[in-house]
Amino acid sequence: MSQPEAAPKPAPAKPAPAKYPDPVYNTQNGRLLMRDTRYWPTDLWKNPWALPSYRKAAVLLAALLLGAAAIATGVGELSRWGDLLKQTLDGFLDGKGFPTLVGAGVWTLIKVLIVLHIVIISPIFLVWWERKISAHIQTRLGPMNVGGWHGWAQTIADGIKLLLKEDVTPTVADRWVHRLAPVVVTAPAILAFAPVTFGQDLSAADIDVGALYIFAVAGISVIGIVMAGWASGNKYSLLGGLRSAAQLVSYELPRSFSIVPVLMFAGSLNLTRIVQAQAGYWGGIVPRWFIFYPVVGQLAFTIFLIASVAETNRIPFDIPEAESELVGGFHTEYSGMKFSLFFLAEYAYVLLASFLAATFFLGGGAPPLPVLGFIPSWAWFLTKALAVVFCFLWFRWTFPRFRVDRLMDFNWKFLLPWSFANIAFAGLYLLW
Amino acid sequence: MVTYFKEIATAAINTFKGLGVTLRYLFKPAVTVQYPAEKLVPFERFRGALLFDAETCIACNLCVKACPSSCIALENATNEAKKKIAKVAWYSIDFGKCNFCRLCEEACPTKPKAVWHSLDYELVFENRDEMVRLWKKNFDFVGMFFDRKSKEYKKPAGQIPIQTVAARR
Numbered sequence: 001m002s003q004p005e006a007a008p009k010p011a012p013a014k015p016a017p018a019k020y021p022d023p024v025y026n027t028q029n030g031r032l033l034m035r036d037t038r039y040w041p042t043d044l045w046k047n048p049w050a051l052p053s054y055r056k057a058a059v060l061l062a063a064l065l066l067g068a069a070a071i072a073t074g075v076g077e078l079s080r081w082g083d084l085l086k087q088t089l090d091g092f093l094d095g096k097g098f099p100t101l102v103g104a105g106v107w108t109l110i111k112v113l114i115v116l117h118i119v120i121i122s123p124i125f126l127v128w129w130e131r132k133i134s135a136h137i138q139t140r141l142g143p144m145n146v147g148g149w150h151g152w153a154q155t156i157a158d159g160i161k162l163l164l165k166e167d168v169t170p171t172v173a174d175r176w177v178h179r180l181a182p183v184v185v186t187a188p189a190i191l192a193f194a195p196v197t198f199g200q201d202l203s204a205a206d207i208d209v210g211a212l213y214i215f216a217v218a219g220i221s222v223i224g225i226v227m228a229g230w231a232s233g234n235k236y237s238l239l240g241g242l243r244s245a246a247q248l249v250s251y252e253l254p255r256s257f258s259i260v261p262v263l264m265f266a267g268s269l270n271l272t273r274i275v276q277a278q279a280g281y282w283g284g285i286v287p288r289w290f291i292f293y294p295v296v297g298q299l300a301f302t303i304f305l306i307a308s309v310a311e312t313n314r315i316p317f318d319i320p321e322a323e324s325e326l327v328g329g330f331h332t333e334y335s336g337m338k339f340s341l342f343f344l345a346e347y348a349y350v351l352l353a354s355f356l357a358a359t360f361f362l363g364g365g366a367p368p369l370p371v372l373g374f375i376p377s378w379a380w381f382l383t384k385a386l387a388v389v390f391c392f393l394w395f396r397w398t399f400p401r402f403r404v405d406r407l408m409d410f411n412w413k414f415l416l417p418w419s420f421a422n423i424a425f426a427g428l429y430l431l432w
Numbered sequence: 433m434v435t436y437f438k439e440i441a442t443a444a445i446n447t448f449k450g451l452g453v454t455l456r457y458l459f460k461p462a463v464t465v466q467y468p469a470e471k472l473v474p475f476e477r478f479r480g481a482l483l484f485d486a487e488t489c490i491a492c493n494l495c496v497k498a499c500p501s502s503c504i505a506l507e508n509a510t511n512e513a514k515k516k517i518a519k520v521a522w523y524s525i526d527f528g529k530c531n532f533c534r535l536c537e538e539a540c541p542t543k544p545k546a547v548w549h550s551l552d553y554e555l556v557f558e559n560r561d562e563m564v565r566l567w568k569k570n571f572d573f574v575g576m577f578f579d580r581k582s583k584e585y586k587k588p589a590g591q592i593p594i595q596t597v598a599a600r601r
Contacts, residue, residue: 044461045460045461048460051461053461054461133458136457136458136459136462137454137457137458138457139457139460139461139462139463140462140463140464141462141464144466394451394454395451397454398450398451398453398454399447399450
């Protein structure tokens with residue numbers, strides 16, 4: 001060290017002062033958030049309760065469930081509020097001197113709007129939930145930022161993005177069919193919700209052939225998917241559409257036949273009557289739901305669930321879209337709002353399938369224990385439906401995709417014979 | 433007949449096994465890090481952005497000679513007699529050229545090292561001027577860059593070094 005201008009040096013060489021905070025602070029709210037996750041968290045996974053955030057999340061989840069139950073109990077039966085609304089409406093319209101037809105029309109319109117919004121708004125929640133479930137199955141966190149709390153607004157942001165996106169129509173596409181296809185897919189999905197019983201005395205149209213109507217109307221969507229595949233002018237889309245037609249038509253059969261035992265037990269196609277047939281408890285504990293009928297009930301429910309997953313084109317039965325084989329299947333050439341209409345239809349059908357499973361096999365709005373009868377029927381119905389939706393998501397993130405021929409084999413050689421056999425079992429059960 | 437039912441039973445059991453695995457993992461804490469809020473500290477020998485300490489440097493030019501991509505340049509400081517002293521007047525590293533090989537750090541004879549790799553992996557540049565990092569007498573370890581538009585030295589923005597001092601040998 002030869003410094004010419006050297007003044008009297010400080011005796012010990014002081015270590016250079018840290019010119020940056022160390023370790024790094026969090027950019028959000030300045031808290032220290034660094035975790036040492038360089039190693040696979042084996043110890044943490046053995047006892048996750050040691051993690052404060054895990055305990056907090058469990059408490060939060062329990063609080064949410066209890067809060068929802070409390071709110072539902074406070075609101076009470078929705079049919080009561082509906083009756084109140086109808087009385088007020090009728091009184092108001094009678095006072096103004098309108099004919100009764102106007103009152104009926106307005107009331108129908110209100111019911112239609114409510115059901116329509118159930119169909120349209122539910123995907124906002126379902127998509128978010130699906131992303132969360134998939135993320136946590138893969139030990140990720142999923143969307144965390146949009147909206148503040150666990151990314152709850154992520155789907156809304158995605159929806160806005162889809163709305164603002166350019167709507168591309170390929171030059172080789174059949175323009176009108178291409179434009180019409182999403183409508184043909186979505187409209188039946190909304191129509192099929194009409195006779196669904198959402199709880200005690202709670203359905204938009206209480207028609208006597210409800211079950212038949214739902215399956216008939218939902219079947220129309222296949223045409224839309226084939227139209228989409230054909231009109232895109234793309235070989236992958238065409239293949240997707242054709243596969244979809246084959247799959248949906250095939251799986252329609254076991255799905256319909258699997259509920260025949262239910263219809264036999266209930267003696268009606270009316271969803272309200274089917275729910276009423278499941279009221280009561282065996283020995284005061286086990287509910288008389290159709291899923292608890294020995295052998296027949298479980299078999300029918302399993303077949304219905306599998307066929308429903310196939311009907312809604314979801315993994316493991318998603319060969320119509322099969323990203324790895326067909327790019328995106330029938331919706332490859334769709335963008336923006338048209339694409340989101342296909343998605344809306346898919347989620348509407350998932351919801352419909354879970355509503356139907358809850359109605360046919362899980363006793364509709366009946367509480368699982370007589371003690372829990374204070375929670376209103378619509379809350380129980382929603383809980384059961386969401387449990388079935390969870391099964392859908394669970395299957396999706398567990399199983400790999402079927403090969404096309406195995407998919408068909410599984411349907412024609414396993415599900416369909418067993419659904420026929422199940423009808424025979426149900427007949428024996430009724431005779432005996 | 434027996435094999436048929438056995439097959440069905442095996443398939444069902446295996447299906448439920450798979451479902452059990454996913455359900456178990458559903459309730460395990462996530463292993464991912466929410467990046468902008470939480471940051472992982474890299475391993476000790478991670479070669480992040482280079483830092484430089486003008487106080488320690490003896491302007492020996494070893495790092496300049498060691499650098500395979502010749503991204504380092506320096507100039508000796510001089511005393512009043514215009515004679516070179518063992519200090520740098522300026523020292524610059526062009527991160528556009530740098531290939532993060534640690535040869536400069538290995539060549540550095542001082543203790544502690546005058547030039548060393550931090551654990552900072554957040555090296556981001558918006559234009560070419562930012563890539564050329566420059567150090568003078570009283571600059572921070574992280575240095576400055578010369579913005580040719582506004583003709584002034586600026587601090588590299590948006591860069592938060594991770595454990596800058598711990599990595600120094």
